[in-house]
Amino acid sequence: MYERIKGFRDFYPTEMQARRQVFDEVESTVRGYGFREIGTPAMEDAQLYIDKSGEEIVDELYSFEDKGGRHVALTPELTPTVARMVVAKQQELSKPIKWFSTRPFWRYEEPQQGRFREFYQTNVDIFGSAEPSADAEILAVAADMLRNLGLDAEDFEFRVSHRDILGGLLEAFEGEIATQQAIRAVDKSAKIETAEYHDLLVDAGLSYEQAREFDDLLDVDEDELDELIEFAGTDRIDEAVTNLRNVLAAAEDFGVREYCDLSLETARGLDYYTGVVFECFDSTGEVSRAVFGGGRYDDLIESFGGQPTPAVGFAPGDATLSLLLQRAGVWPEEELSTDYYVLQVGDTRPVAARIARELREAGNVVETDVADRSFGAQMNYADSVNAETVVIVGERDLENDEVTLKDMESGDQVQAPVSEFPGEHDRPTIEEFE
Amino acid sequence: MYERIKGFRDFYPTEMQARRQVFDEVESTVRGYGFREIGTPAMEDAQLYIDKSGEEIVDELYSFEDKGGRHVALTPELTPTVARMVVAKQQELSKPIKWFSTRPFWRYEEPQQGRFREFYQTNVDIFGSAEPSADAEILAVAADMLRNLGLDAEDFEFRVSHRDILGGLLEAFEGEIATQQAIRAVDKSAKIETAEYHDLLVDAGLSYEQAREFDDLLDVDEDELDELIEFAGTDRIDEAVTNLRNVLAAAEDFGVREYCDLSLETARGLDYYTGVVFECFDSTGEVSRAVFGGGRYDDLIESFGGQPTPAVGFAPGDATLSLLLQRAGVWPEEELSTDYYVLQVGDTRPVAARIARELREAGNVVETDVADRSFGAQMNYADSVNAETVVIVGERDLENDEVTLKDMESGDQVQAPVSEFPGEHDRPTIEEFE
Numbered sequence: 001m002y003e004r005i006k007g008f009r010d011f012y013p014t015e016m017q018a019r020r021q022v023f024d025e026v027e028s029t030v031r032g033y034g035f036r037e038i039g040t041p042a043m044e045d046a047q048l049y050i051d052k053s054g055e056e057i058v059d060e061l062y063s064f065e066d067k068g069g070r071h072v073a074l075t076p077e078l079t080p081t082v083a084r085m086v087v088a089k090q091q092e093l094s095k096p097i098k099w100f101s102t103r104p105f106w107r108y109e110e111p112q113q114g115r116f117r118e119f120y121q122t123n124v125d126i127f128g129s130a131e132p133s134a135d136a137e138i139l140a141v142a143a144d145m146l147r148n149l150g151l152d153a154e155d156f157e158f159r160v161s162h163r164d165i166l167g168g169l170l171e172a173f174e175g176e177i178a179t180q181q182a183i184r185a186v187d188k189s190a191k192i193e194t195a196e197y198h199d200l201l202v203d204a205g206l207s208y209e210q211a212r213e214f215d216d217l218l219d220v221d222e223d224e225l226d227e228l229i230e231f232a233g234t235d236r237i238d239e240a241v242t243n244l245r246n247v248l249a250a251a252e253d254f255g256v257r258e259y260c261d262l263s264l265e266t267a268r269g270l271d272y273y274t275g276v277v278f279e280c281f282d283s284t285g286e287v288s289r290a291v292f293g294g295g296r297y298d299d300l301i302e303s304f305g306g307q308p309t310p311a312v313g314f315a316p317g318d319a320t321l322s323l324l325l326q327r328a329g330v331w332p333e334e335e336l337s338t339d340y341y342v343l344q345v346g347d348t349r350p351v352a353a354r355i356a357r358e359l360r361e362a363g364n365v366v367e368t369d370v371a372d373r374s375f376g377a378q379m380n381y382a383d384s385v386n387a388e389t390v391v392i393v394g395e396r397d398l399e400n401d402e403v404t405l406k407d408m409e410s411g412d413q414v415q416a417p418v419s420e421f422p423g424e425h426d427r428p429t430i431e432e433f434e
Numbered sequence: 435m436y437e438r439i440k441g442f443r444d445f446y447p448t449e450m451q452a453r454r455q456v457f458d459e460v461e462s463t464v465r466g467y468g469f470r471e472i473g474t475p476a477m478e479d480a481q482l483y484i485d486k487s488g489e490e491i492v493d494e495l496y497s498f499e500d501k502g503g504r505h506v507a508l509t510p511e512l513t514p515t516v517a518r519m520v521v522a523k524q525q526e527l528s529k530p531i532k533w534f535s536t537r538p539f540w541r542y543e544e545p546q547q548g549r550f551r552e553f554y555q556t557n558v559d560i561f562g563s564a565e566p567s568a569d570a571e572i573l574a575v576a577a578d579m580l581r582n583l584g585l586d587a588e589d590f591e592f593r594v595s596h597r598d599i600l601g602g603l604l605e606a607f608e609g610e611i612a613t614q615q616a617i618r619a620v621d622k623s624a625k626i627e628t629a630e631y632h633d634l635l636v637d638a639g640l641s642y643e644q645a646r647e648f649d650d651l652l653d654v655d656e657d658e659l660d661e662l663i664e665f666a667g668t669d670r671i672d673e674a675v676t677n678l679r680n681v682l683a684a685a686e687d688f689g690v691r692e693y694c695d696l697s698l699e700t701a702r703g704l705d706y707y708t709g710v711v712f713e714c715f716d717s718t719g720e721v722s723r724a725v726f727g728g729g730r731y732d733d734l735i736e737s738f739g740g741q742p743t744p745a746v747g748f749a750p751g752d753a754t755l756s757l758l759l760q761r762a763g764v765w766p767e768e769e770l771s772t773d774y775y776v777l778q779v780g781d782t783r784p785v786a787a788r789i790a791r792e793l794r795e796a797g798n799v800v801e802t803d804v805a806d807r808s809f810g811a812q813m814n815y816a817d818s819v820n821a822e823t824v825v826i827v828g829e830r831d832l833e834n835d836e837v838t839l840k841d842m843e844s845g846d847q848v849q850a851p852v853s854e855f856p857g858e859h860d861r862p863t864i865e866e867f868e
Contacts, residue, residue: 001739002482002518004475005506010519011473013533020471032794034772034801034819037454039445041438041552042476042508042538048436064498067542072439074476074508084436085444094818096805099447104476108501118475129805133783137804144794253787305435338468349567353687360466360578367468370571371530371563384528385468 007109007117018332019318022149022325023102026122026316029145033137035100035124040081042104046073048080052303056269060107074106078123078315079272079300086127087306095128095309114289114320125313130298132243135276135312136250138294142280142314143256150330153283156291159263160248160278163295164240165228166267169217170206172232177205180271186218187267218264222248225262240275247276266293274298276312287323292316339364339389339427341382345375346395355391355403355421362426383408389429391421405430441543441551452766453752456583456759457536460556460750463579467571469534469558474515476538480507482514486737490703494541508540512557512749513706513734520561521740529562529743548723548754559747564732566677569710569746570684572728576714576748577690584764587717590725593697594682594712597729598674599662600701603651604640606666611639614705620652621701652698656682659696674709681710700727708732710746721757726750773798773823773861775816779809780829789825789837789855796860817842823863825855839864 004010011019027037046063053076063073075081082099102122109115124141126134139158146156166186170177185200192200194215201211220227225241244262251257260278268277277295281287294314301309325331342356356368367385369378382390392404402415407430416433425432438444445453461471480497487510497507509515516533536556543549558575560568573592580590600620604611619634626634628649635645654661659675678696685691694712702711711729715721728748735743759765776790790802801819803812816824826838836849841864850867859866 001521002479002514004518004522005477005479005500005504006502008475008477009473010475010522012519012523012527013470013472016471016473019473032797032799034799036447036770037450038447039443039450039453041442041444042540043439043442043552045436045439062500066439066496068440070439080436084438085446087435088438088444089446093446094815096815098801106476118477126804131804131806133806134804250783253784255787255791336470349684350687353689357689363466365466365468367532370560370565370568372565372567381528381530 005117007111009116009118013336014334017336018334019322021332022318022321023120023122025148026145027100027102029148030100030122030124030141032144033098033141035098035141038082038085038099038101040075040078040085040101040103042075043072044075044081044084046071048084049073049076052080052083052272052300053077053270057107060109062106062108076105076107077270078103078105078121079125079270079297079313080304082123082125082127083300083304083306083311086301086309087304090301090306090309096134097127098125099127100124114287114323116319120318121315123313123315124294125311127301127309127311129312130310132246133250133254134310135247135296136254136256138312138314139247139251139260139278140254140256142292142294142316143259145316146280149325151324151328153258155283155328156259156280156324157283158260158278158280159266160244160260160276161262161264161266161268162240162244162276163267163273164236164275165244165264166218168232168234168237168240169214169228171236172234173206173210173214175205175207175210179204182206182214183267184269184271186265187269189215189265189267220262220264222262244276268293268295272297272300272303278314280316282324282327284327286327287320289320291320291324336385337365338367338382338385338387340366340391341378341385341387341389342366342368342391342393343375343378343382344369344393348393348395348398351398351403351418352391352393355393358422359391362422364427393418405433439551441545443550443552447770448768451770452768453756455766456752456755457554457556459582460579461534461536463582464534464556464558464575466578467532467575469532469575472516472519472533472535474509474512474519474535474537476509477506478509478515478518480505482518483507483510486514486517486706486734487511487704491541494543496540496542510539510541511704512537512539512555513559513704513731513747514738516557516559516561517734517738517740517745520735520743521738524735524740524743530568531561532559533561534558548721548757550753554752555749557747557749558728559745561735561743561745563746564744566680567684567688568744569681569730570688570690572746572748573681573685573694573712574688574690576726576728576750577693579750580714583759585758585762587692589717589762590693590758591715591717592694592712593700593715594678594694594710595696595698595700595702596674596678596710597701597707598670598709599678599698600652602666602668602671602674603648603662605670606668607640607644607648609639609641609644613638616640616648617701618703618705620699621703623649623699654696654698656696678710702727702729706731706734706737712748714750716758716761718761720761721754723754725754725758770819771799772801772816772819772821774800774825775812775819775821775823776800776802776825776827777809777812777816778803778827782827782829782832785832785837785852786825786827789827792856793825796856798861827852839867 182204189197198211273295275296279290279293296312298310344352359366390406616638623631632645707729709730713724713727730746732744778786793800824840
């Protein structure tokens with residue numbers, strides 16, 4: 001009768017159970033590095049995005065006028081919001097500020113594999129350090145997260161680039177070049193034909209010859225970075241190359257260098273990035289899109305009216321991450337788990353309720369009948385929620401002061417004295433009463 | 435420069451830490467009863483609310499036309515969404531269906547104490563049981579949740595009522611009475627003057643005399659419920675009173691009867707409730723609004739085009755729940771916690787990184803310097819995040835193959851062999867190296 005809106009998703013318990021495991025592992029990894037959880041609004045002044053995000057995001061905004069005449073937008077990304085929050089309490093917060101959160105975002109895009117209009121991201125950011133070790137900690141926590149999810153170096157790679165190398169190279173060409181526009185062209189280069197890519201570079205102010213030369217320059221290996229310094233001959237390139245090398249050296253110390261490949265063709269779409277940027281890819285190429293990305297955005301806080309505050313972060317999204325985990329065969333099993341089902345036969349609710357309560361107090365997941373159903377119907381239900389043990393509380397058993405425990409895997413049953421069940425046992429199995 | 439939108443909240447890490455503890459306790463309680471987590475969209479077809487919610491909610495909708503011309507609304511409550519989800523998979527889902535989720539909702543209301551335009555709710559529902567034990571399980575999980583949060587019978591009470599008793603009484607009066615409108619008047623009665631309340635009842639079709647009589651009838655004790663049956667003389671009232679008594683008897687079996695008081699003046703604002711309804715109140719009255727509420731809504735699924743499916747649920751919200759917990763002095767402490775800070779003096783990053791990594795792998799929260807700061811600045815930072823132990827990795831210590839452990843509470847320090855730290859210790863303290 002009513003339809004879910006296109007591009008939005010419902011998650012039923014079995015799938016949600018797997019998603020929760022993944023979210024928990026992601027959050028537990030970032031908490032281990034001392035990132036602290038924050039909570040953020042789903043809506044901001046639309047102007048925040050019009051001023052601060054790339055035009056692509058603005059075209060995809062869910063924006064509208066609220067009942068108070070405000071021009072508001074559903075948050076399409078978290079970075080402008082955290083920037084606003086940092087600026088609001090910049091004096092009180094001890095630096096570096098290390099924050100994370102997991103929540104939905106909204107963009108009006110055409111849904112496709114790994115892309116939805118409502119998607120979830122865990123945003124992880126460090127504010128207040130310009131040091132290469134901050135960039136490297138972001139790479140490290142990202143790699144650790146994937147390792148803790150069951151992936152290894154065969155499964156994923158981080159393509160690492162540097163915005164200032166791209167900007168510094170563009171600056172070294174003669175002519176009036178729109179740097180951001182050219183960088184957006186680089187960001188698209190992997191998805192389009194070379195000719196189209198060069199056309200976009202020409203639109204940004206390069207000649208065709210310069211476009212080809214620029215394209216060639218980006219195709220360097222790590223040991224050829226000095227060629228870029230020679231080409232441009234500017235301090236900016238020199239510093240950018242040094243910074244990139246220092247980040248990779250710190251990544252080595254942090255044990256994640258093996259996941260990082262130099263890839264100057266990686267640019268990231270958003271305008272606010274300034275230094276090192278990276279994208280995580282499926283090493284097998286089966287997941288063809290970037291799984292997630294991140295990078296340094298040192299100017300954003302100041303542009304929000306704050307004191308100059310360097311920043312670096314990354315943000316894995318649920319849809320592409322699940323594609324990678326599924327491809328690698330490490331997506332959690334989509335099934336429910338239940339420790340006990342307390343089955344009632346006849347008018348045994350007071351005893352069944354007491355047993356269920358005590359088992360719950362010991363930390364177990366316990367269901368009992370709330371629908372006045374038959375033995376068979378309760379047994380089927382217990383099976384459908386994968387109950388490990390069924391505690392049968394029957395009128396006849398109770399006459400003998402007993403309950404029956406049934407192990408649902410083996411089918412074995414034993415009797416247990418009702419007064420001793422669960423007793424001292426936190427998680428009693430049939431073995432303890434045999 | 436940019437302002438947060440009125441009625442929306444930012445949560446910084448210290449406050450978020452306390453909120454997370456409360457959310458976790460709430461969710462762990464409901465998981466213990468076998469409720470399963472679901473994930474739901476932030477947006478629905480606006481028509482869903484226009485058709486299914488009370489007019490109050492429709493007036494408060496954040497609704498707009500999306501870029502595809504859909505008339506959409508941010509979800510102001512979860513019930514219509516879960517009803518849509520139940521209908522979509524009614525055949526496959528084993529009953530009873532027991533679902534929960536925690537997430538934000540949005541209503542354009544005037545913000546005041548305990549009320550925001552963006553608020554969080556944990557919705558907990560059972561579908562597929564009309565039995566009194568399902569209503570009682572909802573009362574039980576609600577009470578357990580509050581007990582697990584540190585509250586007791588001195589702190590809160592559930593005011594329990596029954597929509598069919600209210601409807602049955604209204605039906606027994608002569609004249610054309612708009613039942614839903616009269617019930618909405620009952621819902622408002624505690625917040626307005628008696629004269630105004632009676633005016634609202636008259637607007638709904640009662641005479642002033644009937645309004646006074648109705649008002650008197652609602653003021654019954656539990657042992658006077660038979661008077662209502664006598665007054666109306668209908669099966670409907672008879673069955674409603676029996677149902678209410680059975681729910682309270684089941685609540686007794688579930689160990690939560692002591693929290694339940696009969697209060698027919700409690701009605702709940704939403705039109706879709708059908709049977710038992712309840713509201714949780716602060717026993718001291720210091721928090722003057724209902725903390726949360728719930729009840730039975732047996733007709734909703736069918737009205738969504740599903741098979742007739744009885745349902746009952748409740749939904750604690752973050753803002754009022756935190757008022758109650760704060761009033762009772764059991765709101766968690768708002769402070770960060772950190773197990774280790776690994777402090778670097780000089781060029782010791784490779785060793786510091788190895789130690790941090792191993793401590794994290796053992797499950798600890800570990801920070802290390804990513805800002806190239808002085809000993810003093812790192813020590814201040816470690817203090818600001820409440821680090822329990824600081825591991826000082828200094829160049830001179832390393833020449834002796836040692837690191838220094840400092841207990842931040844006592845200030846005591848010991849040396850530990852770098853090759854054995856952390857070694858086999860999952861959570862080493864200075865005692866282990868003295």
